[in-house]
Amino acid sequence: MDAGDSWRLLLLIICLGLSGFFSASETAFVALPRARLMHLVRSGRPGAGRVSHIIQRPERFLATVLLGNNLVNTAAAALATVLAIKLIDNESLSVLVATFGVTTFLLLFGETVPKNVAWRRSEKVAFTVSRPIRLVERTLSPLVTLLQVFSSASNRLLGISTVTPQMGEEEIRTMIAAGAQTGTVEAGEAELLEKVFRFGDRQMREIMTPRPEIVWIGLGSTLAEFLPIYSENTHTRFPVYDGTMENVVGVLSVKDVLSAMRGLEKDAGGQVTGYIRPAFFVPETKSVSETFNEMRAGGHSVVLTVDEFGGIAGLATLKQMMEVIVGQMGEEGAAPEEPVTPLGEGVFLMDAGLAISDINEELGLGIPEGDYQTVAGFILDRLGSIPEVGDVMEFDDLRITIKIMEGVRIEQVELRRMNSNAGPVEADQ
Structure with a gap:
């Protein structure tokens, strides 16, 4: 191997490294949580503004990454082919070795490894590569702009909107629930945030x-x-x-x-x-x-x-x-009245005026909602008549007993879960 081959080998290694750089950059910016980035920008972390600027222009960023990645991959393939031809006398075998070798190394060190690292360390990688990416974007600016124009024209031709979709309420609620499951958000905080969202849903x-x-x-x-x-x-x-x-x-x-x-x-x-x-x-x-x-x-x-x-x-x-x-608030100097009182495993005494949605959430029940809003409304809808104290109504694995009547109005009921396989349900204390 002469000096020229040594330089070609060095350039090949550099191309493989650059391929990994572009692949890691693409994955890191895609995987970086937008809410986390917004927090970092507001808290004034150095480099957060630069990262945010790149993410706010996704078409230009992707054009830069894809253009750079394709250029270094093509160069790597060409260099590997030249080296293989010089080292192997059989031309067909040399091309086959070069193709297989470059594909394997690009797949491992240009795609799989850097993308896995970037996915798991998206924040750190994004902040690290943001400055070099901006430099590459400026260097390849004419080609990037041309590719961006072609991409925008193709999107318009296919009727694809270029407006970045905003994060909706359901996405935020899902993030909160996921945070509670992983422990990054405390259970009490997640419950309170969920109630804030439900505040706008309730009538x-x-x-x-x-x-x-x-x-x-x-x-x-x-x-x-x-x-x-x-x-x-x-x-x-x-x-x-x-x-x-x-x-x-x-x-x-x-x-x-x-x-x-x-x-x-x-x-x-x-x-x-x-x-x-x-x-x-x-x-x-x-x-x-x-x-x-x-x-x-x-x-x-x-x-x-x-x-x-x-x-x-x-x-x-x-x-x-x-x-x-x-939640329930009592009068000044007095504890709040508990609308649901546990009497034992799977047995509760409750106010019949409680909303079905609240009972379903608090006790993990599956009472269907309909033209009624309360437990009393559900009972009247199922019975089709005015009940008396002691009357019993069953629905799925629930047995509801009328405990207190005020005229024709149901005041208090006892709810019992009959299916032991459903597991005990505990009211919030």
Whole structure:
């Protein structure tokens, strides 16, 4: 082997190295999590802006990598062929050896090994190669631009959009779930984030206090009439109606009554409903998040929901909306009431007014959703009649027993899982 062959061998090794460099660069930038890169840019990590600049122009980056990779692979094949011909007298055998040898080395050291490393160390590799990639892009700029123009024209001809798709809600939720499984996101944090997303999916009718449970104040009520109602119900706001409960004229705040207490005590006939505030109405199908934003913007603390026929369907407060995210909150100085009480393995005592979606999530059940929103609605839909205390309804592996009735309204039920193979389900404590 003469000096020329030594140089050719050295160039061949360099070409193999460059092939691995381009392959690793392509994989590293593709595998680098966009959310992680965004965090690094915001935190000011050196080089993050350069990496972000490359990723934001994927067509130019891919054109640079593919062009560079093909150039060095072609050069490697040519150099290997020349070396083989000079070292092996049989020309056919030399071409075969060169082809097989280059293919093997390119596959191993130009593709497989560097891509595996880049995939597992995408962040480190991307930051390391970002500066050389920018240098190659500038060096090959005319060819890269030509290739980019041809690629864009081909995309338009094939009707392929060049707009990079934005990360959607489902992708973010999947990332959070994956983070919780791998331990990079704490289980409590993942649960809270999931509830934040569900905050926008829930409708007002799923979280409102239903109409039969609303405590009303009649227009013209005096302080003497109001105080017994307030003492029995620790609410802070009461809807005020005129004539019928469909005609809501406003909302009475206990805070306003207390502020006017001295004047009302002096005037025996003084009406507390003289201090009502305007009522805020929304359809019961409106999302919780939209209603929450409108209430904050309008300074409302309570909202009345309206059904499709224009009747009052229920009432909700800002506190009830926040409970969608943070869970049940008790009154000041008192622990929150647990809507689900474990009685034993697979046995629970629960409020029949709980939303089906909440019960399914909390206990891992599969109760189907329908034209009803609550456990009581599900029972009525399945039975087709008004139950009595002690009545039992079975569905799949569930046995539901009516425990408390308030007139025709189901107040409390006992739920029992009959299938032991399903495993015990534990309510959140």
